[in-house]
Amino acid sequence: AAGARRHLALAATAMSGSLGVVLRPCLLVVVIAYLNREVTTDELFGWGIWVFVLTATMFAMVALTVNRQSQFDLAPAADAFPASIQALRPLIPYVIVIAAVVLFYRFALDVKMDEFSAPRLLPVIMLAILVYEHISLKNGRGRASGEINHQGLERSVRGATNDTTAEIGALLLLLGLSVSIGGVIERSHIMETFPQAFDSPWSAMLLMVVILVILGMIMDAFGAVILVTATVATIAYSSGIHPVHFWMVTLVAFELGYLSPPVALNHLLTRQVVGEAEVLAAQQEGGTFYQRHERIIMPLIAMGISLVLVAFVPLLFYAN
Template sequence: MSQGGFRRSWLEWFSSFPACLLLLSVVLFSTSSDIHNQMLRGGEQLWSGYYKLRMDPVKPTCDPDRDVDTVVAEEIRKNETSQDPMAALLGESQVDPAELRVAVERSLEDCRQRHESFENLQGKLTTGVKAYRAVELFIADLIALGLESQRFILVILVMLCAVTATLTRHHIAMRAMETRLDYLVSHALQTVANVMLLGSSVIFRQMSFGADASVSSIELALHNCWIAGFAALTLASLYRLFRVPKDLQAGGDPNKAFMAVPLYTVMCLISGTYFAMIGHASGIGIYLGKMMELSDMFLNVGLYVWVGMMLKQTRLATLVFNVFRPWRMPPEMLAVVAVLVAAVPTAYTGASGIFVIAAGAVIYSELRAAGARRHLALAATAMSGSLGVVLRPCLLVVVIAYLNREVTTDELFGWGIWVFVLTAIMFSAVALTVNRQNGFNLAPASEATAPTLVALKKLIPYVLVIAAVVLFYRLALDVSMDEFSAPRLLPVIMLAILVYEHFSLRRTRKRANPEVNHQGLERSVRSATNDTTAEIGALLLLLGLSVSIGGVIERSHIMGSVPQSFDSVWAAMLLMVVILVILGMIMDAFGAVILVSATVASIAYGSGIHPVHFWMVTLVAFELGYLSPPVALNHLLTRQVVGEEEVLAAQNEQGTFYQRHERIIMPLIAMGISLVVVAFIPLIFYT
């Protein structure tokens, strides 16, 4: 690869390159466990008793050639010469020679077997075994290192990416920074919040040492990592505060300026102030430390974001749209198709917000190119990740099953299919009937079939690449593609697709520019990782502070004012729906699931709501919350990937009230009706 391929900015060397190595290490550590399992099985098949050969056999110290009569005579003599008053008192001074002989014979036989086993193992310990064992033990050590370093990888990844998001102004807020006042207010409050995070972490460290002087070196190192990370984050926000960009507009509206403050900052200020008022200044640090208990889950979120950003670098989304383009579908129908097709990759990218970040720009641009009005395209983009969260192998469902023993992934995914069908029907009905502005004049089948088949043909290599990776893991590592293996398989699949595209387009690239021929793959991975770094920083920091907000709700005993059970299951469900939608409006999905598992779920169970039913309602309610003002997280993420200009242009369009607010109203109608059906119709059948 030419040197040009390694020309990176200082920010890329500082953030995206280390982040790429950290994410690859997570994949490596998780895959090494599969490799190790196969090596153990292979070793046992090649050398019977391989498990005993993993360590050098120790030669027994006993003598197998001792004479039985001599040993028995010695034991009798020892017994006669011993002066044990207790044995005499109990009548045990005499030893039965026959019994003693039997015992000695058994002992010598056992000694001979141990020597035979030692000799046998020594004979099997060939050069091949030693070489195989060396590799297998190295992988075992690698797994142990991965397990020990998992929490450190998460802390470093979160803080590294959070600093990057701050430096690149990429945090998630209600609106973008447009004026100098927006910028100054945002970064000033970010600095205050970061100082709170730093102070809370320092106090938590001191409290840990005060409560228990035997804090392990690992715990100490984790505390130091958090402190160093928040110190760097504070410096980054201070740097940004005093380096005001020149392209910002002068002046500004104070009310709008506060809407430009990142959501994580708002959550930090609320939770930090609350914990300080109750004399628990270390509260934020404690709840952020709880992320370590689920470090594998949060790392999987990072991997899913990376997968999404790599998907964005491929031609896959465009090629899928090309399949439907020949039919000249009206924009409303194409929007339905886009949302339904997006459900599958959404399930494989962990959560709706991640998919919006990954593919939202492509979906929006394709719908606009097909003639969709801006509001319809924005609504479909925001909803593109909402329908697939109930499908296998969505990470959010796995987390629910992990935190709640009352449900299993099979139960949740089984009923999730029916919830998906319902939400798909509701969205289709709303999109195709309410405010439909186009007829259904599809292209004739005779005209559209041939181009569709050509477009499908271009997807065949991608299907083969995906199948090759899945089959390799299945045959070589005995790993099937499911909700547990998806986080480590998907990055490999996306890398394989990028490699395929690099070589498949090699001739085209060479004609256009010989240099690109050597840099396409590297540039694609680098660009994906650049996007990933900023998105992980914005998303995981928001997620961590959502856990802190959950701590505020938990410690304020708000849920204590709610009865722990209801006589009427209908009243309980109505309250659950209201609470869950509100949580979806103000919290990230994973933080909300943790809070609901600890508080609301037990009330639902005690009121007679079936656990599987409750969690299906929870997932739909969360998605409705993510689409509901005032926060509407999925709309914020849509604006982030589509661009502020497009959203402002949509807001300036004229028409009826519905037409002017279609991007908000249409998803609310579809998901609102779905939530009512999912929440209350099943109660008729089991109450």
Template sequence: MYESVSRSRTLSDWLSSLPIALVLLLVIVLESSSMLHSRLLAIGGELWPEYHELRIPDQAPACQPDLNIDHELIELLANQQPDVDDELSLFDEEPVDPAVLRASLERSQEECQRRHAEYVSHQSQVTDGLQYYAAFEEGIAAIGDLGLNASRYILMTLLLVAAASATLLRDHIALRGIRTVRDLQVSSLAQMAGNALLLASSLAYRSMQEASGIVPDFQQYWIQWGWIIGFTVLTLISLLQYLRRPSGLVPGGTMGHALLCIPLYSWMALISGVFFILIGHLPAMTIYLGKMLDLSGLFINVGLYVWIGMLLKQTRMASLVFDLFRPWRLPPEMLAFLAIMVSALPTAYTGASGIYVISVGAVIYQELRRAGAQRRLALATTAMSGSMGVILNPCLLIVIIAALNKEVTTRELYGWGLWLFLLSASLFLVVSMVSRRASLSVSPVANAWPETVNTLKKLVPYALVIAVMVLWYRWGLNTALDEFSAPVILPAVMLAVVILDQWLRRRESSEREGNIIKDTELAVRHATGEASVHIGALLMLMALSICLGGVFDRGDVVSMLPEDLSSVWLTMALLVVILVLIGMIMDPYGAVILVTITLTGFAFNNGIDPLHFWMVTLIAFELSYFSPPVALNHLLTRQVVGDDEVDRGAVSGSFWQRYERFALPLLVMAVTLLLTAFVPLLFYA
């Protein structure tokens, strides 16, 4: 199941892996520094009770603690004498009470003496050790602040560098892989046109700002030039790929198949670019890319999660988890159900189906095939494994919904999400078991249990390393593993797991397969190179889906909807269709933002409960991931499994057998969506 790679370090290896590795490691260092800074403040407070005051160099108070109150009182009273020249004043000043003035001076002197005493006390506690500690703590704080200020640069660099890798390797997300010369020509021309439109938008945006007289600040200036340089490079890469003819491509090809090879992001760029040109606002594409940078932390996490999955792919941990079930000789359908259940939690942590399919989809597919599952069932399960858990705690997508919509809470969404997950998983089990072709017999417990125990023993070292790393963050940095800290903690955990895995392989070298990666550095380099391609493909799709959302926004599509349908059932039916269509052409993050802006008011005004609306939205998005013509999860499955393997799954037979990999997810999620959308209306419509 592991790919064989050369142990030599070529220039292409360095170009595809080193820049992305540096960017991702920089993110981890910057985010970890914020955790470390919080912990250092807590430790400083334990070592020096007044550390929060002592850490900042103090200056002596400017007031006089030994002030002569009698003398000061005489001067103040003299200054309070009425001005004899001010005879035209409409109001006479009230006489000053010396007793009140003396009391005020005494209180001021007491406060001054207290401040001086505090200053002397602080100075007596400031030691060389405290100063060194405070300097170190402030240095860590500065690193954390750098991370906050540089997040937009980091995302732009991650997006453009990874996109260049995906373009060079012809690995962007498309409906069909490149196989013929015409496929390459059409795909390269479309990418060149899409990238050129993005470049033109960046130049138009810069010209618009110069014409308006607005002087961009330092960050805006370099972000503008970053887009210009990045899209220029992507355009040139596409041009070179059009001019060059790599070996291995079949001569000829049809235009119909070639159009399917155009990456989805290129279609989105062409549609968005043409629309904004027609309305005379070409800079809008760059403006909407800026909205992506406003959520830089969220999209940087996408890259981190993909890297986590690629690191996991280099270990035997996923294979060992499936080895727990192998001795029981479960029917493939039952094993597919368990794969979906096991995948739910990591999907919830990643928060978007595409990330999980890209990360570990190949592992799931290979393990199901090893267990005897038909290709079509393995492909369907792989596609579904990445979306079933997006409605579970602690999915970040639900956090975004709750943040943008005060009508619902994360607790409500997570609570109902659990029930809907159990519903969809149960439907998957029922449908797959009804269409099964194998018996339901399993191995006797006496035969299967000993092998399961042996596999559990092999998993113990991995579990211990994971536990140690998570507890170190919890106790060492006072940071628990949750949806916010997972993107930073899990890469460190997986690096430790990779090191452990390679150490165990060296101990078992006599049993080692010939194609298993042995060297830790090679494993990390290979995982990072593979991650860079997937990061580029996914982030470009997300970026252009936001631009495509801008087309709906500027086109004022929501105004086409009637204000009052006078039927909650008709409203829900219309919403279901619209939500599925939106999910088919946009990534979930951009889709949630678009739905919040355009559809929530229409739904609520027509009697749809807010909690019900958002649960329907999430399930509709899940269904759209499997729906033609895009079927994003199937495209991602094809990308990680390979075109040849997917084509071998297209066998003859009944309609269900020929199209099971499409029909099974569609049937399960369509039934789930219909039940979610219309059954609750029976209780409150």
């Protein structure tokens, strides 16, 4: 909507689904801390902020350097800053609505926004956004920006509820399938063919990265965490890999797996959020192989480089 390339917009949307995995209040981190007493949510979220900065910066660098048709031609700050503020202005009401709900819970109900209260606050925030959009569109202020498909508050809530119930059912089936796959892998004793400890944490980390990315490509995150906890984690600990480091690598590897074929879960969610027409329009665009598949290749490059850095650079500081 802001004028970016269609493939770049789809890549950024898919990438955003991975970037937030390491940030508070991600439920996946809570599950990891619950199943593994060697780590805590504070440790994982604390390092997760830096991992988020790394992956976001890496994606920005790839987007600004790969597939550029010309040299950088940056506008003067006097021109760019007002235009950026103008583009951000439509988002300000949503920020205010979200902040109002969070502050109401904090001061009126003494409930802080954290990984434990988020499941209760997020539905209320979404309902508050629906109410705001209903009021703004009803008053005609939203029609100027092209938001003309207004169907009323009741129909919006009912439609969102119907969609949510169907998606929850599909998610439960996916979770059940993932746990089943994990059980098959565990009972097949595949992991017993690998050494239970490596002499070098570097070789252990290399094996961990390959296994974790493959699991992220084919399994749901929660089912994969259960499998990793029961099998791979103990090998990593015995090989001298720090537990916090191992689980941060696990999260980034899962992020890369969500962006990778054959499933590419984040791209499927992007298609659902953005719409089928926009994705089909991107697929019709020509150009080189990279340009025709930029929405898939660009996140893989950014997240792949980030995974290598997260996996091996910390070993320089504590591995013997």
